Amino acid sequence: MTPSLTEQLRTGNLFAGECPSRDVLKHVTSRWGVLILVALRDGTLRFSDLRRRIGGVSEKMLAQTLQWLEMDGFVDRVAYPVVPPHVEYSLTPTGQQVSEKVAALADWIEVNLPEVMAARQQREGKDAA
Amino acid sequence: MTPSLTEQLRTGNLFAGECPSRDVLKHVTSRWGVLILVALRDGTLRFSDLRRRIGGVSEKMLAQTLQWLEMDGFVDRVAYPVVPPHVEYSLTPTGQQVSEKVAALADWIEVNLPEVMAARQQREGKDAA
DNA sequence: CGGAATCCTCGATGATACTG
DNA sequence: CAGTATCATCGAGGATTCCG
Secondary structure: OOOOOOOOOOOOOOOOOOOOHHHHHHHHOOOOHHHHHHHHHHOOEEHHHHHHHOOOOOHHHHHHHHHHHHHOOOEEEEEEOOOOOEEEEEEOHHHHHHHHHHHHHHHHHHHHHHHHHHHHHHHHOOOOO | OOOOOOOOOOOOOOOOOOOOHHHHHHHHOOOOHHHHHHHHHHOOEEHHHHHHHOOOOOHHHHHHHHHHHHHOOOEEEEEEOOOOOEEEEEEOHHHHHHHHHHHHHHHHHHHHHHHHHHHHHHHHOOOOO
């Protein structure tokens, strides 16, 4: 309970139901939010680039999730007034920080997927045993 | 595209829509999954402990999310055959690894919440400006 | 106490069509 | 190309009740 002296000032509290930090968490850990943040780590990408890169996203959800992340200050959107439209998305400095954490989680899952799958198998006949 | 020699074997691919890693990500980053994994870092907790600790969870979702995490091998469930029932939840070794990543993200959000809130304010009058 | 079962709501997500 | 608008769907999540 008592925060250590070295602990940074913790303004938000995710365990409190009404804390706005819950919204930020929701955006970042949303189905496509995670993948967008990870994808943009490679650099600036266009809308269609992201769409191709992230398997299964619809245009709608990609646009909406990008807006969430843009509102939270994680993603920077630059639209060039040309025809046809040209819009580039990139991570803000703040966005790079979150994406780092998110990517670490994503990486862990991708690397340790076999162990998780194995664990599920174990559970299969657990009751019967 | 070409993985570095030092890169660990990456079995899963979150960018592929059909990859089972998507399910793991869904469980871990679910609304309550994140908070459960973080809460259990402090040690073994009972069902009711978790319920009190995590503001806003319903019994149903707590139970369901715990089952997801248990199936994935992240959470260990021990039920003592006594009356009234006594069930303890704790992190498995694998679970401790994911929770580490998840907690890092959660911490970042809690600490940097002010900056995110500030970013949102900036966006407020963006169009008008 | 720790659920399981049931019913219900709403938002995330999807599919399609239209536009600057 | 990069959306927006609209309509439809599905499942996460919630409220309530019942049980060992």
